[in-house]
Amino acid sequence: MILLAKVGIGLGATLALTAGWVLHEGVIRIDVDEAKPDGAHVHFWVPATTVSAGMHLAPRHSLQQAAAQARPFLPVLREVAKELKKYPDAELVDVRDKSNHVRVAVRDGRLYVDAVTEDGENVHVSFPAETLSDVADGLEEASPGI
Amino acid sequence: MKPSLRQFILAAAASLAVNTFAPVPGLAQTQTASSKSDQWIHVRVESKDDGGETVRVNVPVDMAVKVLPAIKHQPLHDGKVRIDNGHMDDVDLHTILDAVRSAKDGEFVTVQSHENDVRVAKSGGYLLIHVTEKNHADKEAKESENAEKHSKHANSRESKVEVKVPMKVVDALLSAGKDELDIVAALRALSSYGDTELVTVKDDDNTVRIWVDSKNVSD
Numbered sequence: 001m002i003l004l005a006k007v008g009i010g011l012g013a014t015l016a017l018t019a020g021w022v023l024h025e026g027v028i029r030i031d032v033d034e035a036k037p038d039g040a041h042v043h044f045w046v047p048a049t050t051v052s053a054g055m056h057l058a059p060r061h062s063l064q065q066a067a068a069q070a071r072p073f074l075p076v077l078r079e080v081a082k083e084l085k086k087y088p089d090a091e092l093v094d095v096r097d098k099s100n101h102v103r104v105a106v107r108d109g110r111l112y113v114d115a116v117t118e119d120g121e122n123v124h125v126s127f128p129a130e131t132l133s134d135v136a137d138g139l140e141e142a143s144p145g146i
Numbered sequence: 147m148k149p150s151l152r153q154f155i156l157a158a159a160a161s162l163a164v165n166t167f168a169p170v171p172g173l174a175q176t177q178t179a180s181s182k183s184d185q186w187i188h189v190r191v192e193s194k195d196d197g198g199e200t201v202r203v204n205v206p207v208d209m210a211v212k213v214l215p216a217i218k219h220q221p222l223h224d225g226k227v228r229i230d231n232g233h234m235d236d237v238d239l240h241t242i243l244d245a246v247r248s249a250k251d252g253e254f255v256t257v258q259s260h261e262n263d264v265r266v267a268k269s270g271g272y273l274l275i276h277v278t279e280k281n282h283a284d285k286e287a288k289e290s291e292n293a294e295k296h297s298k299h300a301n302s303r304e305s306k307v308e309v310k311v312p313m314k315v316v317d318a319l320l321s322a323g324k325d326e327l328d329i330v331a332a333l334r335a336l337s338s339y340g341d342t343e344l345v346t347v348k349d350d351d352n353t354v355r356i357w358v359d360s361k362n363v364s365d
C-alpha cells in the first residue's frame with residue numbers, strides 16, 4: 001500500500017513538475033474568428049515546448065528546405081528573441097486604415113500579433129519571444145552548415 | 147509520514163513553485179536597465195487619403211544596434227550600408243563633412259527658386275537640412291490629363307522636408323570609410339542624445355515623422 005502511495009506521489013509530482021515547466025516556458029495561443037454566419041472559429045493553446053519537439057518530428061527534407069531559405073535570417077531571429085525579452089511592454093508596429101488593423105506588440109516577454117481585416121476576420125497569435133530562438137535552433141540543427 | 151517521503155514531497159513542491167513562479171531569466175534585470183534611459187526610435191507615417199492609413203513603428207535603439215549586424219542582405223552587411231559607387235564618384239562625402247565640421251555655425255547652402263527652397267545649415271551641433279518643394283502639384287497637373295482639376299489646388303500644395311541630425315551622428319555615419327555608411331555607429335551615437343526630432347516630411351497627402359525619445363510608445 002505504501003509502495004503504491006509512493007508511486008502515486010512520484011507520478012503526481014512528476015506531472016506537477018512537468019506542468020510547472022510547461023507553464024514556465026509559456027504557451028502559444030492562436031485565435032482565428034471569422035465574422036460571418038458559417039465562419040470558422042479556431043482557438044487553441046499549445047505549450048511552447050512542443051515547438052522544438054515538433055521540429056524533431058517534422059519531415060527532414062521539409063525542414064532542410066525551410067532552413068535553406070531561412071538561414072540568412074536565423075541570426076536575426078535569435079537576436080530579436082534575445083532583445084525582445086529585455087524590453088517592457090511596447091507596441092512595435094501598428095498599421096491601420098479605415099478597415100484593417102495589424103499590430104505587433106511585446107508584453108511580458110511574449111510577442112502578440114493581432115490582425116483585424118475588413119472582412120471581419122480576426123487573427124490573434126501570441127507566443128513567448130523565446131520561441132523564435134527555438135525555431136532558429138531547430139532550423140539550424142535540421143541542416144547544419146548550409 | 148516517514149521523513150524521506152515528507153522530504154520528497156517538500157522538494158517536489160519547492161521545485162514546482164520555483165519553476166512556476168521564477169521570473170524569465172534576465173527580464174527583471176533588464177527591465178531595471180531599460181528604465182534608466184533607453185532610447186526608442188519612432189517612425190510614424192500618416193496618409194491623408196481616403197483610406198486614412200497610419201503606420202507606427204517603435205523600436206528600441208539598442209535593439210536595432212544588436213539586430214542590424216545580424217542582417218546580411220545587400221546592401222546591408224555588418225550594420226553598414228554600401229553606397230553605390232556610381233552615385234558617389236564625383237562627391238567626396240568625407241571632405242565635405244570635414245569642411246562642415248570645422249566650420250562655424252551658419253548657413254552653408256541657401257537656394258530659393260520658384261520650385262524649391264533649400265537650406266543647409268549647422269546650428270548648435272546639429273546639421274539642418276530644410277527643403278520646401280513649392281507647387282509640385284502644379285507640375286504634376288501640367289503633366290497629367292486632369293490639369294484643370296489639379297490646378298485648382300496647385301497654389302496651396304507644397305511639400306516640406308526637415309532633417310535635423312546631430313553632427314556626432316553624421317560623423318559616426320561616415321566613420322566606416324569611403325563608400326559605406328555605418329548605421330550601427332550612427333545609432334549608438336544617436337542613443338547618447340536626448341529626445342531628437344530627426345526627420346519630418348509634410349505634404350498634402352502624407353506626413354512622415356522620425357524621432358528618438360525615451361518613450362516606448364508613439365505620441
